[in-house]
Every structure is written in C-alpha cells, then in structure tokens.
Amino acid sequence: MAKIIRVEVYVDGAPEPLQVLTQEPFKVNLDPAAFEEGDHFLRVTVEYDNGDYHEYLYTFTVAHRNEEFVGYLNRAPVRAPVDVLLIDPMERAETAQPPKPFIHGVLPVLLFLLVAGIATWFAFRGDQPAALAVAQVEDLTGAYTGSAAQPAQPQKAASVDGKTIYQTNCASCHGPEGQGMGDVFPALAGNPNLADTEMVLDVVVNGRPGTAMPAWGGQLSDEEIAAVINYVLSSWGNDFGSVTPEDVARFRR
Amino acid sequence: MSAVTQGQPKLYESQKLARWYFIVAIALFGAQLLFGLIAAYQQINPRFLLDVAPFMTNRTLHVNAMVVWLLVGMVGGVYWFLPKETGREVVGITLAKIVWWVLVAGVAVLVGIYLFVQYGPGKMTTLWFIMEGREYLEAPRWVDIAIVVWVAVFLFNVIATVLASRRITGILTVLIFDLVALGALYTAGMHYQLNLTMDQFLWWWVVHLWVEATWEVLVGVLMAWSLMYLLGVSRRLVETWLFIEVALVFGTGILGLGHHYFWIGTPEYWLGLGGFFSSLEPLPLVAMVVHSVYDAGAHRLGTVNKPAMFWLIAQAFGNFIGAGVWGFMQTLPQINMFSHGTQLAAAHGHLAFFGAYVATVLLLVYIAFQNLRVPVQVPLDSRLWKWAAALLILGIVGISAAFTLSGFTQTLIERAVGGSTWAAFIQGYTHPWYANTLGWRYFFGWVMLTGYVLLVIDLASIGKKRTA
Numbered sequence: 001m002a003k004i005i006r007v008e009v010y011v012d013g014a015p016e017p018l019q020v021l022t023q024e025p026f027k028v029n030l031d032p033a034a035f036e037e038g039d040h041f042l043r044v045t046v047e048y049d050n051g052d053y054h055e056y057l058y059t060f061t062v063a064h065r066n067e068e069f070v071g072y073l074n075r076a077p078v079r080a081p082v083d084v085l086l087i088d089p090m091e092r093a094e095t096a097q098p099p100k101p102f103i104h105g106v107l108p109v110l111l112f113l114l115v116a117g118i119a120t121w122f123a124f125r126g127d128q129p130a131a132l133a134v135a136q137v138e139d140l141t142g143a144y145t146g147s148a149a150q151p152a153q154p155q156k157a158a159s160v161d162g163k164t165i166y167q168t169n170c171a172s173c174h175g176p177e178g179q180g181m182g183d184v185f186p187a188l189a190g191n192p193n194l195a196d197t198e199m200v201l202d203v204v205v206n207g208r209p210g211t212a213m214p215a216w217g218g219q220l221s222d223e224e225i226a227a228v229i230n231y232v233l234s235s236w237g238n239d240f241g242s243v244t245p246e247d248v249a250r251f252r253r
Numbered sequence: 254m255s256a257v258t259q260g261q262p263k264l265y266e267s268q269k270l271a272r273w274y275f276i277v278a279i280a281l282f283g284a285q286l287l288f289g290l291i292a293a294y295q296q297i298n299p300r301f302l303l304d305v306a307p308f309m310t311n312r313t314l315h316v317n318a319m320v321v322w323l324l325v326g327m328v329g330g331v332y333w334f335l336p337k338e339t340g341r342e343v344v345g346i347t348l349a350k351i352v353w354w355v356l357v358a359g360v361a362v363l364v365g366i367y368l369f370v371q372y373g374p375g376k377m378t379t380l381w382f383i384m385e386g387r388e389y390l391e392a393p394r395w396v397d398i399a400i401v402v403w404v405a406v407f408l409f410n411v412i413a414t415v416l417a418s419r420r421i422t423g424i425l426t427v428l429i430f431d432l433v434a435l436g437a438l439y440t441a442g443m444h445y446q447l448n449l450t451m452d453q454f455l456w457w458w459v460v461h462l463w464v465e466a467t468w469e470v471l472v473g474v475l476m477a478w479s480l481m482y483l484l485g486v487s488r489r490l491v492e493t494w495l496f497i498e499v500a501l502v503f504g505t506g507i508l509g510l511g512h513h514y515f516w517i518g519t520p521e522y523w524l525g526l527g528g529f530f531s532s533l534e535p536l537p538l539v540a541m542v543v544h545s546v547y548d549a550g551a552h553r554l555g556t557v558n559k560p561a562m563f564w565l566i567a568q569a570f571g572n573f574i575g576a577g578v579w580g581f582m583q584t585l586p587q588i589n590m591f592s593h594g595t596q597l598a599a600a601h602g603h604l605a606f607f608g609a610y611v612a613t614v615l616l617l618v619y620i621a622f623q624n625l626r627v628p629v630q631v632p633l634d635s636r637l638w639k640w641a642a643a644l645l646i647l648g649i650v651g652i653s654a655a656f657t658l659s660g661f662t663q664t665l666i667e668r669a670v671g672g673s674t675w676a677a678f679i680q681g682y683t684h685p686w687y688a689n690t691l692g693w694r695y696f697f698g699w700v701m702l703t704g705y706v707l708l709v710i711d712l713a714s715i716g717k718k719r720t721a
Binding site for chain 1: 263303408432436437446683
C-alpha cells in the first residue's frame with residue numbers, strides 16, 4: 001500500500017507553496033479569512049513512497065459576510081487524495097469493494113466468446129431458414145399446377161422497333177419527345193450535334209465517361225442500336241440521315 | 254497566473270499513451286474534413302478528380318476516418334482516466350503501446366490502399382487485402398482482425414488493471430462489459446455472405462449495435478468521469494445516472510436495431526419491433542441532457558476547464574437533437590417507407606455523430622491537454638476555443654440543414670409524389686431545393702474546416718503562450 005510522503009499546496013497559481021506537508025495527517029486546512037472574497041483555485045501535488053506523483057486541481061469559493069468568513073470547496077477532482085474533506089483513495093481502497101475475479105475477469109471473456117460465437121453461427125448457418133422457405137414455396141407451386149414451376153422464359157423482341165427501344169431505354173432521361181431534362185441531359189430534338197453520326201454511334205455504343213450516359217453496346221444488338229439511332233435522327237423534326245447495323249459494329253470495342 | 258516551472262508534468266505511462274491517441278484522433282479529424290470537402294465538391298462538379306479519387310473513394314475515406322478517429326479518441330479517454338480511477342499504472346501498458354503503433358501503421362497503409370488501389374477483382378484476395386466493399390465497413394479483413402485484436406488488448410488492459418488495483422467501481426463495471434460488447438460485435442462485420450439479406454443482417458450489428466448501443470454507453474462512462482473532473486460531481490450521483498442511461502440505452506437500442514430491418518428482406522415483425530423500440534431510443538439521450546445540465550446548474554457552471562465544460566453541454570444537446578430528434582423524424586416505418594436511403598439519413602448521420610461523439614472526443618482532448626504542460630492553467634480558457642467551437646457547430650448545423658432540405662425534396666418529389674421511378678429520381682435531383690443545397694453543403698464544409706484549423710491552433714497553444 002503506497003503511502004503519501006509529501007503534499008504541496010499552491011493557491012491561485014502562486015510560485016511558492018502555501019503549505020508543505022511531510023507527515024500525517026495529510027489534510028489541507030485552509031482559513032477562509034486569509035483569502036479575498038470570490039473564487040480561488042488550488043493545485044495540490046502528492047508524492048507517494050513508491051515514486052508515484054499526482055497533481056490535483058480544486059476550486060473553492062470564499063464569502064465574507066458580517067465578519068464571518070465562509071469558504072467551501074465547490075470543485076474537487078476525480079478521486080482526489082488530499083482535501084479539506086476527502087481522504088486518500090489509496091487508503092480508502094481498503095474499505096472499497098474489491099473486484100470479484102469471476103464476475104469482472106472470467107465472465108467478460110465468456111461473454112465475448114458468446115457474442116462472437118453467435119455472430120459466427122449466424123454467418124454460417126443463418127441462411128438455412130431462408131433456403132428452406134424457398135423450397136417450401138416451390139413445393140406449393142407444384143401442388144397447385146400439378147408440375148414443378150417453370151422458370152419464366154426471357155422474352156425476345158419480336159421485331160426491332162426504334163421507337164419502342166427509345167421509349168424503354170432513352171426517354172427517362174432524354175424525354176419522350178427528345179426534349180432532354182435540365183442541364184444534365186441534353187435535348188435530342190433539334191440538336192445540331194447529331195449531324196455527326198460517327199459521334200452519335202460512338203456515344204450510344206460506348207457511352208460517355210464522366211456523364212450519366214451509359215454504354216449500350218453490351219445490352220442492345222447492332223440492329224437494335226441502329227434502329228434507335230435512326231429513330232432519333234429522323235424524329236421530332238430531326239433530319240440527320242441514317243446508320244446501318246454494320247456502322248454500329250465498327251464502333252464495338 | 255505566473256509561469257512557475259516549465260517542462261513536462263509527471264503523467265502515468267497510460268496517460269502518455271492517451272496523448273498519442275488524441276493527437277492521431279485530431280489528425281484523422283482533419284483528414285475526415287478534407288475528404289468530406291472533396292466529396293461535397295464532387296457533388297457539384299462530378300468530374301473533379303474523377304480519374305484519381307472518385308466520389309465513392311472520398312466518401313469511404315470520409316466515413317472510415319470518422320469511425321476510426323472517434324473510436325481512437327474515446328479509447329484514449331479511457332486510457333487517460335483509467336489510472337486515476339484505479340489509482341495505479343495500467344497493467345500491460347507496453348503491449349498496449351506496441352498494438353497502438355501497429356494500428357497507426359495499419360491505418361496509414363489502409364489509407365494508401367483506399368487512395369491508390371481502390372478496388373480489386375472479385376476474389377477472396379481482394380476481400381482479405383484490398384476492400385470488403387460493404388458500405389461504411391469497407392476495411393479489408395486484415396484490418397478487421399487488427400481492430401478486434403486492438404480492442405481485445407484494450408479490454409485486457411482494463412480488466413487486468415481493475416483486478417490488480419483490487420478496487421471496483423460502478424463505472425468500471427459498466428466499462429468492462431461495454432468493451433466486451435464493443436469487441437465481440439465487431440466480429441459480426443467480418444463474415445462474407447452470398448445472401449445479401451443475411452449480409453446486411455449481420456452488417457447492421459456492427460453499424461447499429463456498435464454505434465447506437467456500445468458507443469453511447471462508452472460515452473456515458475466518459476461523461477461520468479468528465480463530470481467528476483470538471484465539476485466535482487459526487488461519484489454516487491454520476492453512477493446512479495450512468496446505470497439509468499445504460500438500462501435505457503440497451504433496453505431501447507438492442508431491439509431498436511429493427512429500424513434497419515424494415516426493408517432488407519427480414520420478416521415483417523421487425524416493422525412493429527423496430528418502430529416501437531426505436532421511437533423509445535431518444536429516452537436515454539434525454540436522460541443524458543437532464544443529467545449533465547442538472548449537474549452543471551447545481552454546480553453553478555464553475556469549472557476548471559471551460560472549453561471542456563462547453564463541449565460537455567454541447568454533447569448533451571447535440572446528442573439529443575442529432576441522434577434523438579433527427580433520428581426519430583424518420584424512424585417510424587410509415588415515414589421511413591418514403592424517407593429511407595434519402596439524404597435525411599445523411600442529415601441524421603452528420604448531426605448525430607457530431608453531437609454525440611465529436612463533442613465527446615473534443616471534451617476529452619481538452620481535459621487531457623490541460624494537464625500536458627506545467628504549469629497547469631486553471632481554469633483553462635481562451636478566446637480562440639470559442640471561435641473554433643462556434644465555427645465547427647455553425648458548419649455542422651449548416652451541413653445538416655442542407656442535407657435535411659435535400660432529403661425532404663427526395664422524400665417528397667422522388668418517393669411520395671413520383672413513386673420512386675427513374676424519371677422521378679431525375680426530377681428530384683434536378684429540383685432547385687435539391688440542386689441548390691449542394692453548394693450550401695460545400696460552403697459549410699469550408700466553415701467547419703476553418704473551425705478545425707482554429708481548434709488545432711488552440712490545442713497547440715495550451716500551456717505555452719497563454720498567461721491567463
């Protein structure tokens with residue numbers, strides 16, 4: 001048990017200590033009459049025989065009323081060992097509750113393993129109920145139709161129609177009438193830049209990096225791209241010529 | 254106050270380590286602001302740095318830097334107060350120092366990977382070494398393991414110190430069990446799932462249970478110590494409040510997790526559970542406000558450290574408004590159906606993280622920095638900290654207000670009126686109420702950065718030039 005060997009008390013930042021205590025009892029007694037009325041602060045340094053050293057800051061208020069001098073400590077630091085009222089935490093430790101090795105040592109480790117274990121269990125086994133649910137739904141479908149559910153066949157476009165492709169893929173940004181939207185999506189109706197069909201082919205097939213315009217080359221066939229370009233080049237008053245699927249193929253990278 | 258002696262005060266080794274925690278935390282705070290500012294500008298001009306560091310890279314860095322610096326700051330706070338609380342040096346401090354410097358090196362490597370590698374092929378090696386790709390928890394698996402090891406060593410420090418000091422307090426008990434949850438829950442974010450719902454299910458354990466339960470309790474512990482230091486509040490009072498807050502945080506926060514399970518493919522009962530418990534989640538935050546304001550009022554706001562006291566009160570209100578009010582606005586399933594994933598969530602995130610955690614870490618930093626140089630200035634005060642605090646708070650309020658407005662526009666125009674179609678999405682994003690807020694966000698980002706610069710200058714000058 002470490003013992004206090006020296007206590008120094010500095011008041012209001014004074015360079016010299018007001019009190020120096022080197023033997024028991026280590027209690028600081030201050031006379032309120034010795035201070036001006038108002039707020040003050042204390043710096044208390046504490047040295048222990050095992051070499052430990054601490055500093056503590058206190059504030060206290062002094063009032064002078066009717067020749068009566070009242071001082072009270074209004075701020076004491078965390079577990080200050082020396083004080084007008086407080087006693088040393090090192091000494092108080094004898095009366096304080098000791099930790100229980102199981103509750104404060106073993107139990108936390110067990111809980112850690114438990115929570116981490118639950119997370120791991122969920123990670124490896126948690127999707128089992130979901131898989132079972134899918135199997136049950138498939139069984140039910142079979143019961144009603146008399147056969148296992150058929151996966152829906154992806155529908156192929158019967159014919160290549162530029163207008164349909166435009167309304168499906170392009171109109172949400174460029175507008176159903178090619179009018180564009182704001183500053184972000186350029187209008188196609190009456191846009192003179194479309195006269196450069198090479199540029200149009202490149203932008204539609206490969207997209208325009210750094211903008212919202214995606215590359216359609218991976219999603220639409222040469223015929224579909226040619227059809228939608230021809231629709232744009234000849235609709236809403238546009239008259240910018242036409243392209244062929246072979247032109248589109250040239251721009252595929 | 255006249256300068257008496259110059260030099261270094263006698264600090265515990267643990268407190269010297271805490272100083273490094275705080276220095277790295279404040280540096281990462283700067284990095285977070287910088288990447289946030291770039292991301293904000295990229296919203297206005299998406300071509301800016303597009304080929305070098307696109308928006309998603311900057312946002313990843315912005316969010317990851319925040320998570321790391323706040324956690325580092327709070328752990329630093331525990332290393333600062335732990336020897337005072339137990340009355341002895343922290344056990345295993347050498348191990349803690351080694352792990353700390355390994356972690357710092359790891360963070361530096363990770364920033365390099367985020368900036369210069371950015372992504373990899375869809376293989377397990379990418380998952381281990383480059384990026385896991387999960388939003389907010391992008392860190393590759395080797396970093397995940399490092400973080401769990403770090404928290405485990407930290408937990409060992411705390412438990413061993415408590416056992417060696419042969420003294421237990423209510424605050425220490427809460428701290429130990431909270432750190433168990435903090436370390437163990439992080440492991441949930443390390444599992445790779447083919448099923449996206451399952452992936453999200455576990456992902457929210459980290460994102461929600463971490464931040465809305467274990468971090469809040471850790472803040473409660475640090476607030477308890479800070480109130481005792483700043484105001485001399487009695488231990489019995491702070492421990493009583495701490496137990497109330499812990500009961501409320503875990504009582505509401507664990508099932509409050511349900512508000513993240515509304516629309517990810519989990520069973521429907523989460524709508525009721527999440528709606529009910531998450532609307533109770535502001536309660537512990539109200540308790541914190543009452544607690545700190547009551548204590549401050551009872552002690553007539555007199556304190557040994559004015560900036561720390563300010564951030565303590567700012568934490569109480571910021572936590573309640575940012576986490577409580579802004580969270581409650583969108584937590585009911587009936588509202589969340591239209592508002593989830595909009596910028597309202599970003600508004601809530603910005604205001605809540607600042608109010609709850611940035612304020613806490615700044616409070617701890619000011620307490621620690623007051624005691625780093627001799628003579629210790631009492632009470633700690635300056636003109637600069639007020640400017641720094643005012644600009645930081647003005648900045649975050651402006652950013653959150655801009656996010657709230659744009660989130661409202663998305664909720665109304667894109668979701669409620671437009672029915673979440675692609676055309677409605679475009680309409681929402683091009684609407685002036687949305688488009689104009691981008692500039693305001695960017696502007697208030699600069700305001701925050703200015704506040705940050707003043708904060709750093711103020712911290713660097715504590716105990717040096719001032720004569721109070």
